[in-house]
Amino acid sequence: MAAPGAVHGGEGPVNWLWALVIFLVLFGSLLAIAEASLTRMSRVRALALVEEGRRNAVTLERVEADPPRFLNAIYLAVMFAQNGSAILVAILAEREFGGLGVTLVSVAFTLLYFVLVEAMSKTFGVLHSDRAALAVAPLVWFLGRALAAPTRALIGLANVLLPGKGLKQGPFVSEADLRSMVEVGHEEGSIEREEKELIHSIFEFGDTIxxxxxxxxxxxxxxxxxxxxxxxxxxxxxxxxxxxxxxxxxxxxxxxxxxxxxxxxxxxxxxxxxxxxxxxxxxxxxxxxxxxxxxxxxxxxxxxxxxxxxxxxxxxxxxxxxxxxxxxxxGEIADEYDTEEPELEQVADDVYRVDGKMAIDEVNEVLDVELPAEEWDTVGGLMLGLMGSIPEEGETVAYRNLLFTAEKVNGRRISKVLIERREEEPEGAEDAEGVNAG
Missing domain, CATH: 3.10.580.10 (CBS-domain)
Known part of the structure:
Protein backbone atom coordinates (compact mmCIF):
# COMPACT_ATOMS: atom_id res chain seq x y z
CA MET A 1 0.00 0.00 0.00
CA ALA A 2 1.35 3.42 -0.91
CA ALA A 3 2.20 5.80 1.91
CA PRO A 4 0.19 9.05 2.30
CA GLY A 5 1.66 11.79 0.22
CA ALA A 6 2.92 9.42 -2.47
CA VAL A 7 2.40 10.54 -6.02
CA HIS A 8 0.33 8.25 -8.24
CA GLY A 9 0.77 8.17 -11.96
CA GLY A 10 4.05 10.13 -12.03
CA GLU A 11 4.96 13.74 -11.60
CA GLY A 12 4.00 14.74 -15.12
CA PRO A 13 0.20 14.52 -14.84
CA VAL A 14 0.26 16.16 -11.41
CA ASN A 15 2.26 19.09 -12.68
CA TRP A 16 -0.18 19.50 -15.56
CA LEU A 17 -3.08 19.53 -13.08
CA TRP A 18 -1.42 22.25 -11.00
CA ALA A 19 -0.74 24.24 -14.17
CA LEU A 20 -4.41 23.86 -15.12
CA VAL A 21 -5.47 25.12 -11.66
CA ILE A 22 -3.25 28.20 -12.05
CA PHE A 23 -4.67 28.80 -15.54
CA LEU A 24 -8.26 28.57 -14.26
CA VAL A 25 -7.53 30.99 -11.41
CA LEU A 26 -5.97 33.50 -13.83
CA PHE A 27 -8.86 33.00 -16.24
CA GLY A 28 -11.32 33.53 -13.38
CA SER A 29 -9.51 36.75 -12.47
CA LEU A 30 -9.79 37.97 -16.04
CA LEU A 31 -13.51 37.15 -16.07
CA ALA A 32 -13.99 38.98 -12.76
CA ILE A 33 -12.32 42.08 -14.24
CA ALA A 34 -14.59 41.79 -17.29
CA GLU A 35 -17.73 41.45 -15.17
CA ALA A 36 -16.89 44.41 -12.92
CA SER A 37 -15.83 46.75 -15.72
CA LEU A 38 -18.72 45.92 -18.05
CA THR A 39 -21.37 46.38 -15.36
CA ARG A 40 -20.02 49.91 -14.80
CA MET A 41 -19.83 50.62 -18.53
CA SER A 42 -22.72 52.06 -20.55
CA ARG A 43 -23.39 52.19 -24.25
CA VAL A 44 -23.16 55.98 -24.16
CA ARG A 45 -19.67 55.74 -22.69
CA ALA A 46 -18.72 53.05 -25.20
CA LEU A 47 -19.81 55.31 -28.07
CA ALA A 48 -17.70 58.11 -26.61
CA LEU A 49 -14.69 55.76 -26.60
CA VAL A 50 -15.41 54.92 -30.25
CA GLU A 51 -15.35 58.64 -31.11
CA GLU A 52 -12.02 58.94 -29.28
CA GLY A 53 -10.63 56.18 -31.52
CA ARG A 54 -9.69 53.88 -28.62
CA ARG A 55 -8.54 50.37 -29.47
CA ASN A 56 -11.28 47.69 -29.19
CA ALA A 57 -13.88 50.45 -28.67
CA VAL A 58 -16.01 49.22 -31.60
CA THR A 59 -16.09 45.71 -30.14
CA LEU A 60 -16.95 47.14 -26.72
CA GLU A 61 -19.85 49.12 -28.22
CA ARG A 62 -21.21 45.90 -29.74
CA VAL A 63 -21.03 44.22 -26.36
CA GLU A 64 -22.83 47.12 -24.67
CA ALA A 65 -25.58 46.98 -27.30
CA ASP A 66 -26.75 43.70 -25.71
CA PRO A 67 -25.22 43.44 -22.20
CA PRO A 68 -27.35 40.54 -20.84
CA ARG A 69 -26.20 38.19 -23.63
CA PHE A 70 -22.50 38.73 -22.93
CA LEU A 71 -22.79 38.95 -19.14
CA ASN A 72 -24.60 35.60 -19.10
CA ALA A 73 -21.70 34.10 -21.05
CA ILE A 74 -19.26 35.56 -18.51
CA TYR A 75 -21.27 34.12 -15.60
CA LEU A 76 -21.26 30.66 -17.19
CA ALA A 77 -17.51 30.81 -17.84
CA VAL A 78 -16.96 31.99 -14.24
CA MET A 79 -18.81 28.92 -12.95
CA PHE A 80 -16.59 26.63 -15.06
CA ALA A 81 -13.41 28.36 -13.88
CA GLN A 82 -14.39 28.50 -10.21
CA ASN A 83 -15.82 25.02 -9.87
CA GLY A 84 -13.23 23.45 -12.15
CA SER A 85 -10.29 24.86 -10.18
CA ALA A 86 -11.90 23.85 -6.87
CA ILE A 87 -12.43 20.25 -8.06
CA LEU A 88 -8.86 19.96 -9.33
CA VAL A 89 -7.46 21.34 -6.06
CA ALA A 90 -9.54 18.80 -4.11
CA ILE A 91 -8.22 15.94 -6.30
CA LEU A 92 -4.64 17.08 -5.89
CA ALA A 93 -5.04 17.55 -2.13
CA GLU A 94 -6.46 14.04 -1.75
CA ARG A 95 -3.54 12.59 -3.67
CA GLU A 96 -0.94 14.54 -1.70
CA PHE A 97 -2.36 14.71 1.83
CA GLY A 98 -5.24 12.26 2.16
CA GLY A 99 -8.79 12.90 3.43
CA LEU A 100 -8.02 15.57 6.06
CA GLY A 101 -5.85 17.44 3.60
CA VAL A 102 -8.80 17.85 1.21
CA THR A 103 -10.69 19.92 3.78
CA LEU A 104 -7.76 22.07 4.83
CA VAL A 105 -6.50 22.73 1.31
CA SER A 106 -10.02 23.41 0.02
CA VAL A 107 -10.64 26.03 2.73
CA ALA A 108 -7.27 27.66 2.06
CA PHE A 109 -7.88 27.65 -1.70
CA THR A 110 -11.36 29.20 -1.22
CA LEU A 111 -9.89 32.06 0.81
CA LEU A 112 -7.08 32.57 -1.70
CA TYR A 113 -9.55 32.51 -4.60
CA PHE A 114 -11.70 35.13 -2.86
CA VAL A 115 -8.73 37.47 -2.36
CA LEU A 116 -7.24 37.08 -5.84
CA VAL A 117 -10.40 36.84 -7.95
CA GLU A 118 -13.38 38.30 -6.09
CA ALA A 119 -11.61 41.11 -4.22
CA MET A 120 -8.50 42.17 -6.13
CA SER A 121 -9.67 41.54 -9.69
CA LYS A 122 -13.12 43.07 -9.31
CA THR A 123 -11.71 46.08 -7.51
CA PHE A 124 -9.28 46.62 -10.38
CA GLY A 125 -12.18 46.37 -12.86
CA VAL A 126 -14.15 48.99 -10.94
CA LEU A 127 -11.24 51.42 -10.54
CA HIS A 128 -10.10 51.14 -14.16
CA SER A 129 -13.40 50.38 -15.89
CA ASP A 130 -12.59 52.06 -19.22
CA ARG A 131 -9.17 50.51 -19.66
CA ALA A 132 -10.27 47.10 -18.38
CA ALA A 133 -13.42 46.97 -20.51
CA LEU A 134 -11.45 47.86 -23.65
CA ALA A 135 -8.84 45.20 -22.88
CA VAL A 136 -11.31 42.35 -22.30
CA ALA A 137 -13.82 43.33 -25.00
CA PRO A 138 -12.48 40.84 -27.62
CA LEU A 139 -12.54 37.99 -25.08
CA VAL A 140 -16.08 38.86 -23.99
CA TRP A 141 -17.21 39.10 -27.61
CA PHE A 142 -15.73 35.62 -28.29
CA LEU A 143 -17.35 34.10 -25.18
CA GLY A 144 -20.69 35.66 -26.03
CA ARG A 145 -20.68 33.99 -29.44
CA ALA A 146 -19.12 30.68 -28.35
CA LEU A 147 -21.42 30.19 -25.35
CA ALA A 148 -24.56 31.67 -26.91
CA ALA A 149 -26.30 28.31 -27.38
CA PRO A 150 -25.66 26.84 -23.91
CA THR A 151 -26.48 30.09 -22.08
CA ARG A 152 -29.71 30.46 -24.06
CA ALA A 153 -30.66 26.87 -23.28
CA LEU A 154 -29.89 27.20 -19.57
CA ILE A 155 -31.79 30.50 -19.26
CA GLY A 156 -34.72 28.91 -21.08
CA LEU A 157 -34.66 26.06 -18.58
CA ALA A 158 -34.55 28.53 -15.69
CA ASN A 159 -37.55 30.37 -17.11
CA VAL A 160 -39.46 27.09 -17.30
CA LEU A 161 -38.65 26.29 -13.67
CA LEU A 162 -39.42 29.80 -12.41
CA PRO A 163 -43.07 30.87 -11.92
CA GLY A 164 -44.31 32.95 -14.84
CA LYS A 165 -42.21 33.57 -17.91
CA GLY A 166 -38.99 34.69 -16.27
CA LEU A 167 -37.13 37.93 -16.90
CA LYS A 168 -36.62 38.42 -20.62
CA GLN A 169 -35.38 41.98 -20.57
CA GLY A 170 -34.97 45.10 -18.41
CA PRO A 171 -35.35 47.60 -17.00
CA PHE A 172 -32.52 46.47 -14.77
CA VAL A 173 -32.41 49.86 -12.99
CA SER A 174 -35.71 51.29 -11.76
CA GLU A 175 -36.73 54.92 -11.42
CA ALA A 176 -36.48 54.57 -7.64
CA ASP A 177 -32.87 53.33 -8.02
CA LEU A 178 -31.95 56.32 -10.18
CA ARG A 179 -33.58 58.76 -7.76
CA SER A 180 -31.66 57.17 -4.87
CA MET A 181 -28.39 57.47 -6.79
CA VAL A 182 -29.11 61.15 -7.40
CA GLU A 183 -29.72 61.72 -3.67
CA VAL A 184 -26.50 59.90 -2.78
CA GLY A 185 -24.60 61.90 -5.40
CA HIS A 186 -25.96 65.13 -3.93
CA GLU A 187 -24.99 64.10 -0.40
CA GLU A 188 -21.47 63.24 -1.58
CA GLY A 189 -21.13 66.58 -3.38
CA SER A 190 -20.87 65.27 -6.95
CA ILE A 191 -24.35 66.58 -7.90
CA GLU A 192 -25.40 70.17 -7.20
CA ARG A 193 -28.75 70.97 -5.61
CA GLU A 194 -30.07 72.54 -8.84
CA GLU A 195 -28.98 69.49 -10.82
CA LYS A 196 -30.69 67.18 -8.34
CA GLU A 197 -33.95 69.14 -8.55
CA LEU A 198 -33.81 69.16 -12.36
CA ILE A 199 -33.33 65.37 -12.48
CA HIS A 200 -36.28 64.83 -10.14
CA SER A 201 -38.35 67.26 -12.23
CA ILE A 202 -37.62 65.24 -15.35
CA PHE A 203 -39.00 62.08 -13.74
CA GLU A 204 -42.09 63.92 -12.49
CA PHE A 205 -42.54 65.56 -15.90
CA GLY A 206 -43.23 62.19 -17.49
CA ASP A 207 -46.12 61.53 -15.07
CA THR A 208 -47.71 65.00 -15.28
CA ILE A 209 -50.84 65.65 -17.33
CA GLY A 331 -39.11 76.15 -12.21
CA GLU A 332 -40.86 79.49 -12.54
CA ILE A 333 -39.77 81.70 -15.46
CA ALA A 334 -40.60 85.29 -14.51
CA ASP A 335 -40.71 88.19 -16.92
CA GLU A 336 -41.42 91.92 -16.59
CA TYR A 337 -45.17 91.30 -16.64
CA ASP A 338 -45.22 88.71 -13.84
CA THR A 339 -46.05 89.88 -10.32
CA GLU A 340 -43.72 88.39 -7.75
CA GLU A 341 -46.21 86.98 -5.24
CA PRO A 342 -45.20 83.77 -3.43
CA GLU A 343 -47.50 80.78 -3.70
CA LEU A 344 -46.75 79.82 -0.10
CA GLU A 345 -45.42 81.94 2.75
CA GLN A 346 -45.22 81.48 6.49
CA VAL A 347 -47.09 84.23 8.36
CA ALA A 348 -46.74 82.87 11.91
CA ASP A 349 -45.66 79.76 13.78
CA ASP A 350 -47.37 76.81 12.05
CA VAL A 351 -49.52 79.20 9.97
CA TYR A 352 -49.05 79.47 6.20
CA ARG A 353 -50.70 81.61 3.52
CA VAL A 354 -51.21 79.55 0.38
CA ASP A 355 -52.38 80.55 -3.09
CA GLY A 356 -55.66 78.80 -3.85
CA LYS A 357 -54.24 77.65 -7.21
CA MET A 358 -51.22 75.94 -5.64
CA ALA A 359 -51.05 72.22 -6.40
CA ILE A 360 -51.82 69.91 -3.50
CA ASP A 361 -48.75 67.79 -4.29
CA GLU A 362 -46.52 70.85 -3.84
CA VAL A 363 -48.15 71.73 -0.52
CA ASN A 364 -47.67 68.15 0.67
CA GLU A 365 -43.99 68.34 -0.22
CA VAL A 366 -43.30 71.77 1.31
CA LEU A 367 -45.31 71.34 4.53
CA ASP A 368 -44.66 67.58 4.86
CA VAL A 369 -48.38 66.76 5.10
CA GLU A 370 -50.63 64.23 3.39
CA LEU A 371 -53.54 66.09 1.81
CA PRO A 372 -55.67 64.03 -0.61
CA ALA A 373 -54.67 64.73 -4.21
CA GLU A 374 -56.87 62.21 -6.01
CA GLU A 375 -60.11 64.21 -6.28
CA TRP A 376 -58.71 67.77 -6.27
CA ASP A 377 -55.69 69.38 -7.90
CA THR A 378 -55.44 72.63 -5.93
CA VAL A 379 -55.73 73.81 -2.33
CA GLY A 380 -58.74 75.94 -3.23
CA GLY A 381 -60.45 72.94 -4.80
CA LEU A 382 -59.70 70.83 -1.73
CA MET A 383 -61.26 73.41 0.58
CA LEU A 384 -64.35 73.70 -1.61
CA GLY A 385 -64.67 69.92 -1.55
CA LEU A 386 -64.33 69.72 2.23
CA MET A 387 -66.87 72.50 2.81
CA GLY A 388 -69.33 71.43 0.14
CA SER A 389 -70.16 75.05 -0.70
CA ILE A 390 -68.56 78.36 -1.63
CA PRO A 391 -67.31 79.91 1.61
CA GLU A 392 -67.41 83.44 2.82
CA GLU A 393 -64.11 85.08 3.71
CA GLY A 394 -63.08 83.95 7.18
CA GLU A 395 -64.91 80.62 7.14
CA THR A 396 -62.89 77.61 8.25
CA VAL A 397 -62.86 73.86 7.82
CA ALA A 398 -60.62 71.28 9.48
CA TYR A 399 -58.91 68.28 7.94
CA ARG A 400 -57.07 66.06 10.42
CA ASN A 401 -54.67 68.37 12.29
CA LEU A 402 -54.90 71.20 9.74
CA LEU A 403 -57.28 74.16 9.88
CA PHE A 404 -58.11 75.83 6.56
CA THR A 405 -59.36 79.43 6.49
CA ALA A 406 -60.73 81.11 3.37
CA GLU A 407 -58.74 84.34 3.64
CA LYS A 408 -59.71 85.77 0.24
CA VAL A 409 -62.64 84.74 -1.96
CA ASN A 410 -63.17 86.14 -5.47
CA GLY A 411 -66.62 85.24 -6.70
CA ARG A 412 -66.80 81.46 -6.70
CA ARG A 413 -63.07 80.96 -6.27
CA ILE A 414 -60.94 80.76 -3.14
CA SER A 415 -57.81 82.73 -4.04
CA LYS A 416 -56.01 82.74 -0.67
CA VAL A 417 -56.07 80.09 2.05
CA LEU A 418 -54.55 80.13 5.52
CA ILE A 419 -53.38 76.71 6.70
CA GLU A 420 -52.75 76.30 10.41
CA ARG A 421 -51.07 73.21 11.76
CA ARG A 422 -52.55 72.15 15.10
CA GLU A 423 -51.78 69.39 17.58
CA GLU A 424 -52.44 65.88 16.33
CA GLU A 425 -56.05 64.79 16.65
CA PRO A 426 -56.79 61.61 18.63
CA GLU A 427 -57.29 58.50 16.53
CA GLY A 428 -60.84 57.92 15.37
CA ALA A 429 -61.56 61.61 14.83
CA GLU A 430 -63.26 62.52 11.59
CA ASP A 431 -61.08 63.83 8.76
CA ALA A 432 -63.29 66.84 8.20
CA GLU A 433 -64.54 68.13 11.53
CA GLY A 434 -66.95 70.67 10.15
CA VAL A 435 -67.36 74.26 9.05
CA ASN A 436 -67.28 77.32 11.26
CA ALA A 437 -68.04 80.91 10.50
CA GLY A 438 -65.20 83.33 10.85
Missing part, protein backbone atom coordinates in the same frame (compact mmCIF):
# COMPACT_ATOMS: atom_id res chain seq x y z
CA UNK A 210 -51.96 68.90 -18.97
CA UNK A 211 -54.74 69.53 -16.45
CA UNK A 212 -52.13 69.91 -13.70
CA UNK A 213 -50.20 72.70 -15.44
CA UNK A 214 -52.80 74.55 -17.52
CA UNK A 215 -54.16 78.03 -16.90
CA UNK A 216 -57.77 77.38 -15.78
CA UNK A 217 -60.66 78.73 -17.82
CA UNK A 218 -61.54 81.62 -15.44
CA UNK A 219 -57.99 82.98 -15.82
CA UNK A 220 -57.90 82.91 -19.63
CA UNK A 221 -57.53 86.31 -21.29
CA UNK A 222 -59.41 86.17 -24.60
CA UNK A 223 -61.03 88.63 -26.99
CA UNK A 224 -64.26 88.63 -29.00
CA UNK A 225 -63.96 88.19 -32.76
CA UNK A 226 -65.84 91.43 -33.50
CA UNK A 227 -63.27 93.60 -31.71
CA UNK A 228 -60.93 95.92 -33.61
CA UNK A 229 -57.18 95.45 -33.97
CA UNK A 230 -56.64 98.43 -31.64
CA UNK A 231 -58.46 96.48 -28.90
CA UNK A 232 -56.08 93.58 -29.36
CA UNK A 233 -53.13 95.95 -29.20
CA UNK A 234 -54.45 97.43 -25.96
CA UNK A 235 -54.76 93.95 -24.41
CA UNK A 236 -51.26 93.06 -25.53
CA UNK A 237 -49.83 96.23 -23.98
CA UNK A 238 -51.81 95.77 -20.74
CA UNK A 239 -51.06 92.12 -20.08
CA UNK A 240 -47.94 91.45 -22.17
CA UNK A 241 -49.40 88.45 -24.02
CA UNK A 242 -48.06 87.57 -27.46
CA UNK A 243 -50.87 85.12 -28.32
CA UNK A 244 -54.55 85.63 -27.42
CA UNK A 245 -57.51 83.29 -28.06
CA UNK A 246 -60.32 84.74 -30.18
CA UNK A 247 -63.91 83.58 -29.61
CA UNK A 248 -67.34 84.40 -31.01
CA UNK A 249 -70.12 83.81 -28.48
CA UNK A 250 -68.23 82.28 -25.56
CA UNK A 251 -64.98 80.42 -24.83
CA UNK A 252 -66.52 77.14 -26.00
CA UNK A 253 -66.64 78.65 -29.49
CA UNK A 254 -63.01 79.61 -30.06
CA UNK A 255 -62.27 80.89 -33.55
CA UNK A 256 -58.50 80.69 -33.27
CA UNK A 257 -55.43 82.47 -31.89
CA UNK A 258 -54.36 86.00 -32.77
CA UNK A 259 -50.63 86.78 -32.63
CA UNK A 260 -49.42 90.16 -31.39
CA UNK A 261 -46.87 90.37 -34.19
CA UNK A 262 -49.61 89.93 -36.81
CA UNK A 263 -51.66 92.72 -35.22
CA UNK A 264 -48.69 95.08 -35.02
CA UNK A 265 -47.74 94.33 -38.61
CA UNK A 266 -51.28 95.10 -39.83
CA UNK A 267 -51.43 98.34 -37.83
CA UNK A 268 -48.00 99.38 -39.13
CA UNK A 269 -49.26 98.86 -42.67
CA UNK A 270 -52.28 101.10 -41.96
CA UNK A 271 -54.82 98.28 -41.93
CA UNK A 272 -56.45 99.25 -38.64
CA UNK A 273 -59.91 98.52 -40.08
CA UNK A 274 -59.00 94.95 -41.04
CA UNK A 275 -61.45 92.43 -39.48
CA UNK A 276 -59.84 90.45 -36.68
CA UNK A 277 -61.01 87.20 -38.28
CA UNK A 278 -58.65 87.72 -41.23
CA UNK A 279 -55.46 87.42 -39.17
CA UNK A 280 -56.59 84.74 -36.73
CA UNK A 281 -54.47 81.60 -36.87
CA UNK A 282 -55.64 78.04 -36.28
CA UNK A 283 -55.87 76.94 -32.65
CA UNK A 284 -54.54 73.62 -31.36
CA UNK A 285 -56.79 71.68 -29.00
CA UNK A 286 -55.59 68.98 -26.59
CA UNK A 287 -57.42 66.89 -23.96
CA UNK A 288 -56.69 67.72 -20.34
CA UNK A 289 -55.58 64.11 -19.75
CA UNK A 290 -52.73 64.38 -22.27
CA UNK A 291 -49.26 63.91 -20.82
CA UNK A 292 -47.18 67.08 -20.87
CA UNK A 293 -44.17 65.18 -22.22
CA UNK A 294 -46.21 64.18 -25.30
CA UNK A 295 -47.51 67.73 -25.69
CA UNK A 296 -43.99 69.19 -25.50
CA UNK A 297 -42.85 66.80 -28.22
CA UNK A 298 -45.89 67.74 -30.32
CA UNK A 299 -45.16 71.45 -29.88
CA UNK A 300 -41.59 70.89 -31.05
CA UNK A 301 -42.63 68.91 -34.11
CA UNK A 302 -45.57 71.10 -35.21
CA UNK A 303 -43.97 74.39 -34.08
CA UNK A 304 -46.68 75.98 -31.92
CA UNK A 305 -46.43 77.58 -28.48
CA UNK A 306 -49.99 77.58 -27.17
CA UNK A 307 -52.79 75.00 -26.96
CA UNK A 308 -56.37 75.13 -25.75
CA UNK A 309 -57.39 72.41 -23.32
CA UNK A 310 -60.76 70.64 -23.46
CA UNK A 311 -62.46 68.36 -20.95
CA UNK A 312 -64.12 65.03 -21.65
CA UNK A 313 -67.32 66.80 -22.74
CA UNK A 314 -65.56 69.02 -25.29
CA UNK A 315 -65.85 72.22 -23.28
CA UNK A 316 -62.86 74.52 -22.93
CA UNK A 317 -61.28 73.95 -19.53
CA UNK A 318 -58.02 75.83 -19.82
CA UNK A 319 -55.00 76.97 -21.80
CA UNK A 320 -51.42 75.75 -21.77
CA UNK A 321 -48.30 77.35 -23.22
CA UNK A 322 -44.79 76.19 -23.95
CA UNK A 323 -43.63 78.28 -21.01
CA UNK A 324 -45.96 76.36 -18.68
CA UNK A 325 -44.38 73.09 -19.76
CA UNK A 326 -40.81 74.33 -19.42
CA UNK A 327 -41.56 75.69 -15.93
CA UNK A 328 -42.39 72.13 -14.87
CA UNK A 329 -38.77 71.27 -15.62
CA UNK A 330 -36.77 74.34 -14.61
Missing amino acids: VREVMVPRPDIRAIESDKALRDVQAMVLQHGYSRIPVFTDDLDDVLGIVYAKDVLKALHQGKSDMPLREIVREAHFVPESKRVADLLREMQQEKFHIALVTDEYGSLSGLVTLEDLLEELV
